[in-house]
Structures are given as structure tokens and as C-alpha cells.
Amino acid sequence: MSLITVMQQIASGFGATLLIFFCTLLFSMPLGVIVALGRMSKFKPLSLVIQGIISVLRGTPLMLQLIVVFYGPYYAFGIKLSTNWRLYATLIGFSINYAAYFAEIFRAGIQSIPVGQTEAATVLGYTKVQTFLKIIFPQMIKRTIPPVTNEVITLVKDTSLSFVLAYQEMFTYAKQVSAAMSSLMPLFVAGVFYYIFNLVVTIVMDRIEKALSYYN
Amino acid sequence: MSLFEIKNVSKSFGDLKVLNDITVSVDKGEVVAIIGPSGSGKSTLLRCATMLETMDSGELIYHGEKAAANDAEGKAVYASNAELRKIKSYFGLVFQQFNLFPHYDVLKNLCDAPIHVQKRNKTEVVKEAMALIAKMGLEGKEHYYPQQLSGGQQQRVAIARALCMNPDILFFDEPTSALDPELTGEILKVIRQLAQEHMTMVIVTHEMAFARDVADRVIFMDGGYIVEEGRPEDVITNPTEERTKRFLARFAENG
Ligand SMILES: Nc1ncnc2c1ncn2[C@@H]1O[C@H](COP(=O)(O)OP(=O)(O)O)[C@@H](O)[C@H]1O
Ligand SMILES: [Mg+2]
Numbered sequence: 001m002s003l004i005t006v007m008q009q010i011a012s013g014f015g016a017t018l019l020i021f022f023c024t025l026l027f028s029m030p031l032g033v034i035v036a037l038g039r040m041s042k043f044k045p046l047s048l049v050i051q052g053i054i055s056v057l058r059g060t061p062l063m064l065q066l067i068v069v070f071y072g073p074y075y076a077f078g079i080k081l082s083t084n085w086r087l088y089a090t091l092i093g094f095s096i097n098y099a100a101y102f103a104e105i106f107r108a109g110i111q112s113i114p115v116g117q118t119e120a121a122t123v124l125g126y127t128k129v130q131t132f133l134k135i136i137f138p139q140m141i142k143r144t145i146p147p148v149t150n151e152v153i154t155l156v157k158d159t160s161l162s163f164v165l166a167y168q169e170m171f172t173y174a175k176q177v178s179a180a181m182s183s184l185m186p187l188f189v190a191g192v193f194y195y196i197f198n199l200v201v202t203i204v205m206d207r208i209e210k211a212l213s214y215y216n
Numbered sequence: 217m218s219l220f221e222i223k224n225v226s227k228s229f230g231d232l233k234v235l236n237d238i239t240v241s242v243d244k245g246e247v248v249a250i251i252g253p254s255g256s257g258k259s260t261l262l263r264c265a266t267m268l269e270t271m272d273s274g275e276l277i278y279h280g281e282k283a284a285a286n287d288a289e290g291k292a293v294y295a296s297n298a299e300l301r302k303i304k305s306y307f308g309l310v311f312q313q314f315n316l317f318p319h320y321d322v323l324k325n326l327c328d329a330p331i332h333v334q335k336r337n338k339t340e341v342v343k344e345a346m347a348l349i350a351k352m353g354l355e356g357k358e359h360y361y362p363q364q365l366s367g368g369q370q371q372r373v374a375i376a377r378a379l380c381m382n383p384d385i386l387f388f389d390e391p392t393s394a395l396d397p398e399l400t401g402e403i404l405k406v407i408r409q410l411a412q413e414h415m416t417m418v419i420v421t422h423e424m425a426f427a428r429d430v431a432d433r434v435i436f437m438d439g440g441y442i443v444e445e446g447r448p449e450d451v452i453t454n455p456t457e458e459r460t461k462r463f464l465a466r467f468a469e470n471g
Contacts, residue, residue: 116315119268123309124329124381125301134328138319215318216363 006186009177013170014193020090020159020169025152027095032102033137039107050103057100063161066093070165086167094158101151109144110136142212149205156198160190170194217280219244219416220307220385222265224286225274227257234260236440238274242385245414249427249448252437253463258420261437262387265418266309267300278306279384305334308378312390314370316362322349322373323358326380334381341380348376352406368399375406385416392423404430424467428452436460 039050057065070089073079113136121131160171174190218241227235234257242248250258263269265276267283271292276283283303284294294300316325326345330336349358352372362370371391378386388407392400404426410417411430421427427434427448434451436444436459444457455461 114313114315116311116313117317120311120315120317122268123266123304123307124377125304125333126329130332134332135317142319215361 003185003189006177006181006189010170010174010186010190010193013168013173016162016167016169017159017171017197019087020094020162020167021155023091024094024098024155024159027091028098028102031095031099032106035099035103036106036110039103040110054100054103057097058104062093062097062158063164065097066090066161066164069093069096086165090162090165090167094155094162098151098155102148105144105147105151106140108147109140112143113139145205145209145212149202149209152201152205153198156201157194160194218242218277219246219279220265220418221275221277222261223275223277225261225264225271225276227260227264227269227272227274234440235264235271238437238440238442240418240435240442242416242418244384244416246416246433247411247431248418248433248435249431250418250420250435250437251422251424251427251452251463252443256437257440258437259389262309262389262418262420266307266387267294267304268309270294278303305381306384308381308383308386310371310374310378310386310388310391312393314362314367314374314394316370316374316377318362321359321361322354322365325362325373326377329377330380330382345376345380348379352376353402366399367395368402371395371403372406375403375410379410385418386410388417388419388421390420390422392421422467424452424464436463438463 035050035054038046039054041047041050066089069092070081070085073085074081117135117139118131121135126134159169162169163172163175166172170190170193174186177186178184221239221241223239223241225235225238226233238257238261240248240261250261252258260269264271264274267276271284273286273290273292275285275292281299281303282295283300284292287293295303317328320328323342323345326348327338327341330341330344331338346358349355352375354369354372354376357365357369357373362373365373371394375386375391391407392403395403400423404423407417407419408426408430419427419431429448431448434446434448435442436451436455436457438459444451444455444460450456451460452464455464
């Protein structure tokens with residue numbers, strides 16, 4: 001098999017990798033904000049439950065979580081797993097896991113904003129929702145760009161974990177081709193793909209950071 | 217009827233009683249200065265008045281409208297959110313640390329709340345904000361971000377932001393304490409001008425000469441109590457209470 005064919009085969013899984021990547025960001029970031037707010041709730045039981053869930057999600061392997069999400073409905077309820085479930089389980093597993101990480105980042109970001117910001121907004125008559133959306137949230141985004149960038153870079157690499165559910169993304173293809181050829185070359189090619197993907201991610205995050213640097 | 221009244225406020229943080237049965241009322245056009253050693257409860261009193269802190273017991277009244285009153289057990293109970301929202305529009309607060317919104321430029325710091333909280337007409341608000349910016353000596357700075365301004369300029373923006381809400385009474389919590397000494401003058405000048413325009417103000421300050429000049433009435437607080445209250449020439453120049461004398465003497469020594 002020529003290098004070109006190998007690249008074509010691996011690239012055919014790249015769309016699936018992108019799908020996991022973007023869907024995970026799309027679901028986990030808003031979910032992370034909500035979870036962070038729940039985690040900071042003055043209602044202690046809620047805050048404690050969320051703290052416990054976050055702790056488990058961050059303290060156990062993502063691969064294990066993916067398997068649990070995938071087989072859970074079958075073992076728990078005897079539900080027959082459909083073919084689409086591979087993708088859905090992958091997206092659910094990734095989104096929940098990353099939401100836990102983002103929640104902790106967002107919580108730290110919100111708590112790092114001086115309390116005077118909320119107090120000034122309160123005296124000016126902003127509602128709690130207005131204060132969060134107009135004053136706290138934009139400042140939180142700016143403050144959390146560096147740790148969020150780290151997570152996004154990790155996510156690019158973590159998408160390869162979907163192979164445990166045999167979801168056909170780039171890494172799954174690379175492994176199959178590698179096995180068929182008895183060669184490591186396809187894995188190196190996949191490595192280059194991930195690396196370039198992350199270069200692009202870094203550039204994009206850098207742009208966002210620059211765009212937000214109009215204030216300190 | 218007084219514009220602002222806070223009656224028999226008590227407030228504790230844990231076991232620490234910070235305000236002991238304090239009563240203050242302010243008439244329209246009056247300028248009241250609050251002085252006292254650090255930790256005496258001055259900020260807590262302003263924070264109770266502006267509802268950043270809830271009173272344990274006491275009454276809070278603006279224009280005769282009760283924001284809070286005691287229940288049968290003597291515990292402060294606050295009015296409904298809708299009523300509190302209305303009452304909040306009667307006052308403004310200028311913080312020691314300015315607390316400007318760093319992601320908004322000067323103009324937006326001034327205009328955002330009038331437009332989105334008070335739902336006023338945008339064109340009018342911008343016009344009024346530009347006039348306030350000029351009045352504060354900040355012409356041409358409307359599109360600067362707070363970080364690009366000196367501390368004194370930031371505090372003038374904060375005063376303008378409070379004024380842009382058209383409050384009936386303005387509270388200041390040590391408005392010059394975070395500033396380098398050479399910058400305090402510009403803030404005091406602005407407050408003095410507001411006093412001449414008969415803006416109702418309550419000012420917590422360590423600037424004794426300024427308090428004597430500008431205030432109609434001075435309140436000396438210590439240990440969560442009002443120790444002495446009266447005309448500035450009495451309280452600052454000829455205090456009767458021993459504690460007031462000691463406080464002022466310490467001040468005179470330190471310059
Ligand atoms: N949020 C708080 N929690 C606990 N103690 C507080 C809090 N705020 C103020 N205090 C205490 O209350 C006392 C009065 O504080 P404050 O009102 O800030 O005094 P001042 O403004 O006169 O310096 C101080 O002993 C201070 O430590
Ligand atoms: Mg204070």
C-alpha cells in the first residue's frame with residue numbers, strides 16, 4: 001500500500017474525529033457552565049452531589065466511562081443497542097467527562113473575579129442573571145482561555161479513545177490499516193494528522209486570546 | 217420626611233457585633249460625613265444602607281418607602297424584590313476600589329445600567345453620559361478602558377457611572393483611600409462640586425479637613441456605635457467625647 005493510499009484511508013476517519021471533537025465542545029462547554037453554577041450553589045446538597053460527580057468523572061479513566069455509557073443501557077435495562085448507539089454513546093461519554101473538567105475551570109474562573117464586580121452590578125440594579133451574563137461571564141471566558149486551551153488540545157488526542165467502542169474515527173482506521181500492513185507507518189501518519197489538528201487548535205485559541213486582550 | 221433613614225440597625229458577623237443599634241437619617245441636599253477608626257463599622261453601615269449586606273434587625277427607608285422593617289421578633293424583613301428594585305434606583309454607591317467593569321469602555325460603564333436596568337432611551341442616556349464625562353474632566357476618554365486610566369480618573373468614571381443612574385442620594389466609601397496622595401485632590405474637588413449642586417451625599421472619609429469643609433453634619437463611629445454626631449465645627453474642631461478627641465488627636469499626629 002502506498003503512502004497516499006494509507007493517508008486516504010486514515011483521512012476517511014478524520015470526519016468522524018472532527019464530529020466527536022466539535023460535538024463534545026458544543027455540548028460540554030455549556031454543560032460545564034451549568035455544572036459550575038450548580039457546584040457553587042448555596043444549596044449545599046446540590047453543590048455536594050455535583051462535587052461528588054465531578055470527582056468521579058475526573059478520577060476514573062475516560063475509556064472506562066465510555067464503556068459504561070455504551071453497555072450501561074444493555075446491562076441495566078436489557079435494551080438492545082442500535083448501530084447508531086456507538087456514536088451517541090461516544091458523544092455522551094465525552095461530553096459528560098469534558099463538562100466535569102470545564103466546570104472546574106469555569107468555577108475557578110468565576111471565583112477569581114473580584115467580588116466588587118458583582119457588588120457594583122448589584123448596586124446598579126442588574127438582576128442576578130444580567131450580572132452573570134453581562135459582567136461575570138465575559139470576564140470568566142477571558143480568564144479561562146489558557147486552561148480551556150489545554151483541555152481542547154487534550155480532547156483532540158482523546159478522540160482516539162473512541163476506538164474502544166469501535167466507532168470508526170481516524171485512530172480506529174489507523175490501527176486497522178497498521179494491522180493489515182504489519183507496519184507502524186499508518187500510526188505515524190495518524191500522529192501527524194493529530195499534530196496538525198492541534199497546531200490549528202493552538203492558532204485558533206491564540207487568536208481568541210488576542211481578540212480578548214483589548215482589556216486587562 | 218427624610219430622604220434616607222436607617223433605624224436601629226444591628227449587624228453581627230458570627231460573634232462579632234459590628235453595628236449596635238445605629239440610627240441615621242439624611243435630608244434632601246444634606247452632606248453627611250462619617251469618620252472613625254478602621255474596623256468601627258463604617259463600611260458595614262454603608263453596605264447595609266445599599267443592601268449589599270442584610271441587617272439582622274432594623275429599618276431601612278428611602279422616601280418613606282420601607283426596604284426593610286422589623287417583624288414581631290425584631291428581625292429585619294426585606295420588601296419584595298419588585299419593591300427593592302424600585303428602591304435601589306434611589307441610591308448610588310462609590311466604592312473605595314472603584315469596581316469599574318474592565319471589559320466595558322468608559323461610555324459603556326456609564327450607559328449600560330441606565331439602558332438595560334432603567335430601560336431609558338439610549339440616545340438620551342449617551343448624551344447625558346457624555347455630559348457627565350465632560351463634567352468629570354474626562355473629555356476624549358469615553359472609549360478608553362478602565363485599565364488605561366489613572367486611579368483618579370477611574371474613580372471619576374465610577375462617580376459618573378453612579379450619577380448616570382440619576383440617584384437621589386450617593387454613598388461614598390472612602391473614595392480616595394485607594395489613591396496615591398497626589399490624586400486624592402481631584403476626587404475631593406469633584407465631590408465638593410456635587411455638594412455645591414446640593415447633591416445628597418453620605419461620605420465615609422479619613423480626610424478630616426475635607427469633611428469639615430464640605431459636610432453639613434459629621435458622624436463619629438467607634439466600635440459599632442455612633443459616639444458623637446453634629447456640625448463639623450463641633451465634632452471635628454471641638455469634640456465633646458473623649459473617644460472622638462483621641463481619634464482626632466491621633467489623626468493630627470499622623471498628619
Ligand atoms: N463580611 C465580613 N465577615 C466578617 N467580618 C466582617 C465582614 N465585614 C466586616 N467585618 C468586620 O466588621 C468590622 C467592621 O468592619 P467595617 O465595617 O469594614 O469597618 P470600617 O469600614 O469602619 O473599617 C471589622 O472588625 C471587620 O473585620
Ligand atoms: Mg471601610
